[in-house]
Amino acid sequence: MTTIIAGRFEQQARAHEVVSEMVRKGFSAAQISSFYVNPPGQHNQYAIGGDRDKSPGAKESPVGSAAGMATGGTVGAAIGAATAPVSGPLGAVTGAFVGGHIGSLVGALNKMDDNGKAVEENKVPIRQAGMVVAVSVPEPANEGQAIEVLRTLGAEDIERTEGTIVDGDWKDFDPISPPALIEDKAAPGS
Numbered sequence: 301m302t303t304i305i306a307g308r309f310e311q312q313a314r315a316h317e318v319v320s321e322m323v324r325k326g327f328s329a330a331q332i333s334s335f336y337v338n339p340p341g342q343h344n345q346y347a348i349g350g351d352r353d354k355s356p357g358a359k360e361s362p363v364g365s366a367a368g369m370a371t372g373g374t375v376g377a378a379i380g381a382a383t384a385p386v387s388g389p390l391g392a393v394t395g396a397f398v399g400g401h402i403g404s405l406v407g408a409l410n411k412m413d414d415n416g417k418a419v420e421e422n423k424v425p426i427r428q429a430g431m432v433v434a435v436s437v438p439e440p441a442n443e444g445q446a447i448e449v450l451r452t453l454g455a456e457d458i459e460r461t462e463g464t465i466v467d468g469d470w471k472d473f474d475p476i477s478p479p480a481l482i483e484d485k486a487a488p489g490s
Contacts, residue, residue: 304463304470305446305482306434307455308337315431318453322435325445331436333470339429340476371403427479428457434473436465447482458482 309315315334322332380387380395387394433455435446443460450458459479464471 301462301464301472302436302438303440303443304434304461304465305437305443305450306432306459306461306479307450308428308430308432308457309453309455310430312336312431314453315433318433318449318455321449321453322433322446325449327435327437327442327446330467331465333432333434333465333468333473335432335470335473337427337429337432337475340426370400375399375403425457425478425481427475427477430456434463434465434470436463 307318309318319329319332319334323329374396377393377396377399379399380391380393383395384391433450437443437446447458457479459481461480463473
């Protein structure tokens with residue numbers, strides 16, 4: 301395994317320009333990989349589709365669901381008991397049951413943001429969709445040159461990782477692994 305420097309581009313034509321520029325800068329074409337990464341959740345790694353066997357935020361939902369169920373069940377039972385003269389003896393039980401279900405839903409939803417995604421305490425960057433150009437850099441002295449080419453040609457999400465590129469194919473690329481992003485340094489003179 302060697303160090304790999306990679307960047308994401310919106311357009312395929314730009315990715316081709318980057319590959320050509322990398323070759324002009326002395327990188328071997330066999331050590332450069334260019335490919336499209338699907339949007340998060342659409343890598344179809346499981347038979348039923350998707351990237352994972354369960355949602356990354358699913359671990360938070362039982363906490364919210366349990367709290368909501370307890371609150372909703374209590375409120376529902378109280379309302380059912382108050383309406384017992386009208387609803388009969390099963391009013392409190394039905395109220396607790398319905399309140400528990402509604403509270404469970406509300407509690408789970410409280411653990412999500414406005415876009416329906418799980419709210420997580422330690423957010424990890426996710427790999428965005430787009431054309432990726434990656435170059436294997438066996439010599440640390442060449443990392444800066446690869447990064448410069450990517451930045452100059454407008455790469456987004458430039459990352460450094462370890463892997464294997466053979467004959468233009470990044471053999472061990474994992475689309476759902478969080479990218480190790482390289483901090484963007486201010487341009488000289490700014």
